[in-house]
Amino acid sequence: MKLGKYDFPDELYYDSKHNWLRLDADGVTQGMTALGAAMAGEILYVEPAAVGREVRQGQPVLSVESGKWVGRVNAVVSGKVTAFNKALDATPELVNHDPYGKGWMLRLAPGDLERELVNLMRADSEAYRKLVEAERQKYGL
Amino acid sequence: MTAGIIPLYNLGGVDWPDSQAIYHAQAHQGQPGLNILWPLQPYVCIGRFQDLEAEIDLQECQRRGLPVVRREVGGGAVYLDAGQVFYQLVLPRQWLAATYDYRWLFRQGLDAVALALKRMGINANVRGANDVAVGRRKISGNGAGEVGQAAVVVGNILLRFDYEAMAAVLRVPDEKFRDKAYHSMRDNLVTLEELGQRPSNEQVADMLAQAFSETLPAGLAAQPAAALPADVAALLPETAARLTAADWLDEVHRERERRRLRIRQGLEMREQLWKAPGGLLRCHCAIDSQGGAPRLTWVSLSGDFFVHPAAALGELEQALTGVPLAQVKEVAARFLAQPGVALPGVRPEDIEHLLLPGGTA
Numbered sequence: 001m002k003l004g005k006y007d008f009p010d011e012l013y014y015d016s017k018h019n020w021l022r023l024d025a026d027g028v029t030q031g032m033t034a035l036g037a038a039m040a041g042e043i044l045y046v047e048p049a050a051v052g053r054e055v056r057q058g059q060p061v062l063s064v065e066s067g068k069w070v071g072r073v074n075a076v077v078s079g080k081v082t083a084f085n086k087a088l089d090a091t092p093e094l095v096n097h098d099p100y101g102k103g104w105m106l107r108l109a110p111g112d113l114e115r116e117l118v119n120l121m122r123a124d125s126e127a128y129r130k131l132v133e134a135e136r137q138k139y140g141l
Numbered sequence: 142m143t144a145g146i147i148p149l150y151n152l153g154g155v156d157w158p159d160s161q162a163i164y165h166a167q168a169h170q171g172q173p174g175l176n177i178l179w180p181l182q183p184y185v186c187i188g189r190f191q192d193l194e195a196e197i198d199l200q201e202c203q204r205r206g207l208p209v210v211r212r213e214v215g216g217g218a219v220y221l222d223a224g225q226v227f228y229q230l231v232l233p234r235q236w237l238a239a240t241y242d243y244r245w246l247f248r249q250g251l252d253a254v255a256l257a258l259k260r261m262g263i264n265a266n267v268r269g270a271n272d273v274a275v276g277r278r279k280i281s282g283n284g285a286g287e288v289g290q291a292a293v294v295v296g297n298i299l300l301r302f303d304y305e306a307m308a309a310v311l312r313v314p315d316e317k318f319r320d321k322a323y324h325s326m327r328d329n330l331v332t333l334e335e336l337g338q339r340p341s342n343e344q345v346a347d348m349l350a351q352a353f354s355e356t357l358p359a360g361l362a363a364q365p366a367a368a369l370p371a372d373v374a375a376l377l378p379e380t381a382a383r384l385t386a387a388d389w390l391d392e393v394h395r396e397r398e399r400r401r402l403r404i405r406q407g408l409e410m411r412e413q414l415w416k417a418p419g420g421l422l423r424c425h426c427a428i429d430s431q432g433g434a435p436r437l438t439w440v441s442l443s444g445d446f447f448v449h450p451a452a453a454l455g456e457l458e459q460a461l462t463g464v465p466l467a468q469v470k471e472v473a474a475r476f477l478a479q480p481g482v483a484l485p486g487v488r489p490e491d492i493e494h495l496l497l498p499g500g501t502a
Contacts (some may be wrong), residue, residue: 039242042269045190045395061285063189068216068403069243070189076425089395104243139242 001123003132004141006034008123009100012077015120016131019074020100023139028113030076031066031104032095035132038141040066043095046088049106053081057116064095065137077116079108145173145236146344147357148366150247150315153177154223158381161186163369164229164293164382166211166376168181171238171290174182174373175363176229177346177367183303185310189286192395198312199471207310210384211392216271217342217403218285220310224301224332226345228353231291232361241292246285247359250294254281256353257298257345261338269406277431278331279405279445281447296344299332311363311402314412321439322402322410325427329405349358407431415495419486420446421497434465437496449483461496469493 001008008014013021018036022029038041048137055061055075062073062084062124084106087094110116121128135141155163160180167174187193187208193209196218202209207220221227230250251267256281258265258273265281268274273281273296281474283296308323333340354363365414368374383389402410407430415422427439440458448454460476461469471494 042344047190065188065190065215067243067283068188068214069247070213070215070288071243072287091401 003035003123004136005130006061006132006141008033008035008121008128008132012029012100012123013117014123014128015074015076015119017074018135019076021075021120023047023113024107027082028077028079028107029104029107030061030124032066032073032099033140034099035049035135035141037096037099037103039135039139040064040069040071040095042066043092046085046092046095046105048086048089048105049081049084054111055079055081055108057119064092073105076107077108077110079110081106082109083107145177145233145361147173147230147232147327147361147363148361149175149176149344149350149353150366150369152176152369152490153346154181156180157182157184157208158210159377160221160227161212161384162377162380163373164231164295165213165288166335166373166380167231168291168293170229170373170376171233171235171379172370173291174229174231174369174371175233175235175350177226177349178229179226179342179346180221181223183220183306184210185218186221187211187218187390188284189213190215190395191218192393193390195334195395195400196312198310199312205306206309207306208385209390210381211390212286212384214282214284214286214295214296216282217401218311218382220303221297222306222466223296224303226293226342226349227297229293229295230291230351231288233291233292233399234287235290236401237292243285244270246292246294246402249361250283250285250296252356253349253352253499254283254296254298254433256356257348260348260352263333263336263338269442274405275336277405278329287421289372292459298349299330300340300345301333301334302330304330304393314423315426317441318412319409321425321427322404325404325408325410329408338403338493350433353427357458358424408438413495414444415491416471417487417491417495419484419491420444422446422487422491424495426496428466434467436463436465437461437469438463440496447483447485447486450481453482457492461492466497471495 060072061075157180285294313319425441438486474489
């Protein structure tokens with residue numbers, strides 16, 4: 001669905017820090033939402049997440065650089081990192097141009113998905129709509 | 142944002158390692174601080190995610206006796222010395238909202254710099270997200286990031302700037318690129334001295350401290366403090382050692398197909414490669430996006446491909462100079478369609494890919 005001018009695919013889950021999560025047959029995939037990418041500006045670098053590393057929901061898993069700013073990206077769910085999108089090495093701006101497709105960031109083997117999914121939101125939920133609206137107002141996006 | 146008192150440390154000249162270690166130590170301790178200082182010795186500082194080998198000529202640094210440090214905030218490689226007064230604002234993460242606009246953080250530094258300069262009679266203004274400029278020329282460079290338990294914004298005011306040293310320590314593909322970088326910096330940076338002002342470092346530091354006390358938003362207040370807290374001071378040697386350790390400096394290795402050298406807000410020099418069917422293309426170019434659509438202001442093409450007649454390459458460079466990025470493909474198509482011009486295996490879209498990797502400006 002669209003919230004403002006930004007797409008938020010219905011099949012994804014979202015956290016409050018502008019990250020999305022997709023459930024795959026063999027794990028989960030995480031990336032930055034279109035709104036998160038717009039807030040960040042042109043992404044200049046995505047720090048490769050270490051494959052095999054165990055992360056906890058809400059804890060930093062990698063950093064990104066945009067416009068002389070280095071900011072952290074948190075893990076949407078707990079688990080083991082199984083893949084990092086190597087295409088971002090050469091073309092980090094894929095996060096801006098195709099945030100839900102070629103701009104995905106990492107894949108995880110989740111540790112406690114069922115319990116942690118309840119901490120996430122769907123695009124059509126009242127809570128998420130309110131969050132997106134408040135952020136768009138705050139940042140004029 | 143949570144209200145907070147920020148200790149103001151007006152530290153004067155400090156040894157170069159401390160000029161980076163202090164704010165890193167504060168950030169990792171989650172302690173607030175507003176530091177105003179300058180380094181007593183010159184050095185080179187690279188951004189958090191820069192590839193040291195690709196960006197810096199280490200032999201030249203060694204020849205000049207310049208140490209190198211990697212900071213944890215963003216931005217590019219910089220030559221730093223006592224001709225620059227630094228500010229470093231460290232805000233504990235818990236003082237800030239769960240998500241916040243990094244541009245807001247930059248403004249906390251930039252507004253103070255601009256005000257301090259205005260007080261010196263200089264018409265300086267915030268330009269873009271992270272520069273303060275006099276007209277189109279940058280007089281203050283700034284960077285920011287989430288470091289340890291804090292959000293940090295750091296920057297400087299240029300009293301004087303050693304353009305020659307800055308250009309000399311950069312790793313460049315050839316001397317032509319270095320010369321272009323040197324002249325671009327001379328044309329696009331400005332110092333207090335060049336503006337006819339010769340305040341002492343102490344005077345600039347005091348004006349910055351005063352400006353911060355006026356520009357910090359409601360809820361934040363800077364309060365002069367005599368000395369760094371003992372726990373921060375105790376961390377300085379190990380922090381400096383960490384930021385200069387060989388494995389930390391060598392930590393980042395980036396794809397070498399692209400390189401950017403940011404001169405000021407909206408002006409970048411780039412080196413980019415593209416594999417066309419006819420061979421490898423390389424470009425060095427400058428892109429200016431200030432005041433309108435991004436356009437090429439300088440283009441130099443080379444690589445491993447066939448071109449006939451030989452002069453066509455120079456003519457293509459000329460045809461592309463001044464062209465908005467959005468029109469690169471169209472201009473290249475017109476050029477390549479000329480009778481007698483042959484670049485086999487190089488299509489207009491290859492020229493576009495070369496100059497606009499990822500399709501972006």
